[in-house]
Amino acid sequence: MLQLILASKSPRRRELLSNLGVPIKTMVSNINEEEIKNPNPVKLAQEIAYRKALKVKEDLDEDGIIIAADTVVYCNGFLAKPKDKEDAYNMITILSGKKHQVITGFAIISTANGKEVLDSETTNVYFKKLSPEEIARYVATGEPMDKAGGYGIQGYGSLLVERIEGDYFNVVGLPLFKLNNRMEKDFKISLLPRISG
Numbered sequence: 001m002l003q004l005i006l007a008s009k010s011p012r013r014r015e016l017l018s019n020l021g022v023p024i025k026t027m028v029s030n031i032n033e034e035e036i037k038n039p040n041p042v043k044l045a046q047e048i049a050y051r052k053a054l055k056v057k058e059d060l061d062e063d064g065i066i067i068a069a070d071t072v073v074y075c076n077g078f079l080a081k082p083k084d085k086e087d088a089y090n091m092i093t094i095l096s097g098k099k100h101q102v103i104t105g106f107a108i109i110s111t112a113n114g115k116e117v118l119d120s121e122t123t124n125v126y127f128k129k130l131s132p133e134e135i136a137r138y139v140a141t142g143e144p145m146d147k148a149g150g151y152g153i154q155g156y157g158s159l160l161v162e163r164i165e166g167d168y169f170n171v172v173g174l175p176l177f178k179l180n181n182r183m184e185k186d187f188k189i190s191l192l193p194r195i196s197g
């Protein structure tokens with residue numbers, strides 16, 4: 001099987017795949033995400049994921065299958081990663097008591113045959129109505145800082161999220177179900193382990 005390469009510095013994405021025992025190499029794709037503009041959140045997430053994958057393709061000196069992703073949080077506007085604690089406080093205030101969308105765009109590129117797939121998954125997330133004190137306490141945990149939308153559903157953020165509709169793993173950064181479907185359909189590779197022996 002061709003080497004799988006995850007174009008990501010995100011420890012969450014790496015962990016989601018390593019939890020499945022998928023042998024994967026990671027390569028960092030430093031692109032300037034802020035340069036890429038698109039008012040459509042699905043198209044934006046896909047475009048950024050595609051650029052991350054292309055950057056790694058340029059740096060690669062062997063054949064492989066590159067997977068890249070980008071997670072965008074949308075609540076009547078984009079909520080990127082907070083710049084500081086005040087920014088994080090304002091983001092959680094916007095999300096409080098409301099429904100928003102988490103969209104993860106992903107790109108899969110095979111350098112062996114040039115095949116390229118772009119897709120995305122959307123999850124609706126419903127936040128509890130939070131008091132200013134709860135928001136301040138959440139921000140003080142430091143958890144918001146490296147995450148789109150200023151929260152992590154897999155951490156203390158689990159105490160802010162009332163419910164979701166859709167794929168939980170998509171919110172954490174990689175829609176494993178849809179990614180595997182596209183890998184099976186378009187690349188004839190399954191992330192389910194083979195039966196050994």
Ligand SMILES: Cc1cn([C@H]2C[C@H](O)[C@@H](COP(=O)(O)OP(=O)(O)OP(=O)(O)O)O2)c(=O)[nH]c1=O
Nearest residue numbers: 008009010070071147148151152153171172173
């Ligand atoms: C909403 C949400 C986001 N996040 C994270 C997932 C992503 O890592 C991050 C969104 O930023 P991304 O730009 O998608 O990813 P990244 O910069 O962390 O990594 P790379 O570009 O190298 O792949 O926010 C959570 O961990 N939990 C959540 O609940």
